[in-house]
Amino acid sequence: MSTYRTATTSYTSTSVSTAFDSASTEYEALLHGLCSQAAATLAADLADMPLATPSAVAAAWSHVDQALPLWREHLPVSSLDALTEAQTGSVPLQDAVAAVAQDLGALERFAAADTAAAVLPMLGYAIERADGECTSAFEARNGHETMLIMFRDGGAVEMDYLGLIDGSCNDRQAEFVDAMREAGIALDEQANVQHHDPRGGSLAQNAARGGGSLAERLVSFGDQSAARLVPQPAMQAVPTGRRRARKYAR
Incomplete structure (x- = not known):
């Protein structure tokens, strides 16, 4: 079992700009x-x-x-x-x-999150997604396994797993990362912490706090803990496509 973090996200395919929703x-x-x-x-x-x-x-x-x-x-x-x-x-x-x-x-966050929303069902997951001011998160379930994914503004990503008792989470992570790359989102791994706990690692622990779904809790945590890319400007350019929590059927 492990917690996966990525420091940078690259956008490599025109599918990123054509395959998803209104944004x-x-x-x-x-x-x-x-x-x-x-x-x-x-x-x-x-x-x-x-x-x-x-x-x-x-x-x-x-x-x-x-x-x-x-x-x-x-x-x-x-x-x-x-x-x-x-x-x-x-x-x-x-x-x-x-x-x-x-x-x-x-935009970097939404591009990665929208791609994940398309990729996860193809890997067999039923997903719930939540979007906040600077965080998007997924609770992805497949049988007894739960994958948690948090995207931050700027493209940083964290993943964690619950319900797995062996090293198979590494295989799940590799499948997801490969599928994202094929869809035009390349995740550059920064750290992979082997926590060996079926209850999950630090991301799962953060999701256990507060109310709402796991995805909504991660968004709350992410928004509260986020470091701004720049000091708050006097003006704001707000991209379209800010979205509330929603569920997707497999």
Whole structure:
């Protein structure tokens, strides 16, 4: 039995931007070098960059073009609007880029979670999903086995298992990771903690607290414990597709 964590998530297939629900058209941005970490780093850099002269402003926008390639063509509408307002001087550029980082981070989470919602039933799981402000989670059941998955803004993923008494969870994890890769989501493993407990590891323990389904409890925990990609910007670009808890039949 083990708890699996991934630090980075890569989006490698056009299926990510075409196969899922109403937010799917926005996922195209993730396939063109646009990512939340680059935007968050840029926002931090801009905070230390005085923009008192036209040449300084021009240099700052050059940094935007380098960190967010082809942003005019591929950013989601909400992010594009934020940068457009910055171009007109309506909002500070740093705040606009911070809003873009939050927007892209949420898109990265939803792209991975939407892919998991398609993949898990194909692996034999009945699933319940919950979405929060910066966390999405699944409770996936197959007989006596329960897999818990938590996605955070920016694409970080954690998985845990309940009900397994041998090392078969490693095989289940490999099947899920392989299926996600085939669907266009590559999970880069950061840690795999062998806890040898059929009751689950740290993720399962966090899901045991509070009320609601296991997925809803994980979302509550994730939202409360999340570290922001950037300090709270004065403005926010909110992507479409924020969703409440829901159930999927196998």
